[in-house]
Amino acid sequence: MADGTLTRTAVRRWPRAAGRGRRGEELTKILFVLPAAVAMVALFGYPVVKNLLMSLQDYGLRTFFTGEAPFVGLANYTAMVKDQLFSQAMVNTGLFTIGSIAFQFAIGLGLALFFRRRFPLSGFLRSMLLLPWLLPLIVSSATWRSILEQDNGILNRTLIGAGLLDDPVPWLNSPSVALIAVIGVNVWIGIPFNVTLLYSGLTEIPDELYEAGQLDGATGWSAFVHITWPNLRAVASVVLMLGVVYTIKVLDIILGLTGGGPANATQTLATQSYERSFVDFKFGEGAALSNLLIALSFLFAIFYLRGTRRAVDE
């Protein structure tokens, strides 16, 4: 996983290059990057191009046997937009992404701030927090599916047992609740990532700033607003950007929990892309949908990186 490296490069403050020896320095830099760039073009560039081509082809079951995939122009994209589930999938993808990110980030930031204080067992607890991240997603979703089960699931039993509820909540069985439940599980899975990065961002803020702030009367909330947040902004942008990029394409959790149901209430662009490709064997349409996802991810990546650059350059 490249997460660690990514954040670090983005977070590090870039010194403005000094004038002398700049050319040679540039060349050295390029030589250093070259092998990685070649590897990236081979590993990422090829599939991206292939996916673009596929989305312009009639790429179906037959293609695998005959090797023929006639070009059909934008037919796959037209079919994608005309699909009666497209608008619902768009809305669901938006709700799923925004909901997941908002809560992951807020809870993650809260926990990171909490762990910034030193207290016994904090290290142990922090490592326990990583658990959701370490579990294979298919295990998480299977476990959560049994937890959220309407009749015998542990969550409803606990809530009813504690007198908080009279009737069981149809977490995964009702079209109006299922998306919320799926977002909830995704938040749970995403918290460790947010805590880890935000915590490391917090530890890089020098204590002197707080000490100085204290003299000026900046404690508590105002210390957060004037010291913590401005210094954390660069990290926060990267966390949010990566969060969006990861969340927008989440597939396994949704498939494991609801399979896109009930009544398509949890269909997203990603589950639709999977279905077109691997259930309907319309690989061209599946590719069109995943290209839309890539485009959306790119948009967010550019947007956030711009923001980060400005924050860092200030």
Next chain:
Amino acid sequence: MISKRITALLAGATALPLLLAACGGSGDSSSASGASVSSLTVLDYYNNDPDKALVQKGLDGCATKLGISIQRETVPGDTLIQKVLQQASSKTLPDVLMLDNPDVQQIAATGALAPLNDLGVTADGFAQGIVDAGSYDGKLYGLAPVVNTIALFYNTQMLTEAGVQPPKTWDELKAAAKKLTKPGRYGIAFNANATYEGAWQFLPAMWTNGGDETDLNSPQVAEALQLWTDLVQSGSASKSVVNWTQGDAKDQFAAGKAAMMVNGPWQIPSLQSTPNVKWGVVQFPVNKAGQTPVAPLGGEAWTVPLNKDQAKQQKAADFVKCLTSDENELTWAKARFTVPTRTALLDTYVKDVPSMAAFTEQVKNARSRTGKLGEKWPDAAKVIYQAVQLALTGKASPQDAFKQASGG
């Protein structure tokens, strides 16, 4: 700023969805044509015991008979088609390929399979449903030695306690389910999830009532959906059926949390491991007296992918012929709780395995899913499970659900 561009690129690239990488398998080059065939490769999805070992026995038996050896590969059921596609694109399909019967026509339509008639394999004496399932465009491409279907399991003890007879009509089914429902227990369990499995479980109700996949907007189909809706809305079945698999339904039944279930005979070995649950099986109930219960045919067909090596292709066809011999059919049926596909064997079979009587009866009138629509069946199945989901979650009435699901 180069590094930032790269960061962006990397971030974008990680969003790349999993695409089927058509990676090549082992490059099995076929032996020179004309040479005597000494071995065949076989691919199937019986990857768990006891089925894996039982099927192996049958395969070995036929291999010995034909004087060849076999290299068998088994993969999990849900990955078989992907495996087949990979192998198709790298031209490494096995000599003998097992396919789930609703997939036979789709794969045959791609031109990947050899017509069995040309290789001396006929479907004489087989149940019509299974001939339909294995045929495409009037030619036979796959044959199943044994089949299965779904029927109604019931917990004998619970029915006796409640004074309920195994239901024969939908009204009896609804009344029985209601009576058998108690706190912590549902009258009936079935699977109505948003997959082909959910569509498959709906078919007994739909077909028995005269509904047809070529006209999903008929009142007969809506009535069938009304039955499912009534069972859920009256509380006789859990609202969770929209997410359950057939395995989940079986788990509920085995745990005593459901008094009846719609399920197939492949659950019998698992039910035998909970001996305190005593059960019986009846055919799926009919809506009105005079109707015949019609359920979908399940089970796997064996096919022969096209092979440039004529001798090998012929040997593979002989192998399929051997797998569907009387002797092998009976052995597999008995060992694996399935029903032989040669109709002449049915009476002997039921005599030997009485617990399979209802399933055997049900198979006699069972229909193949692809019989009418062929490779277009998946589209209809999709509309069916979407409509079931819409109705059971209350998003549409059973009358409107099919119209809505088909985008009308």
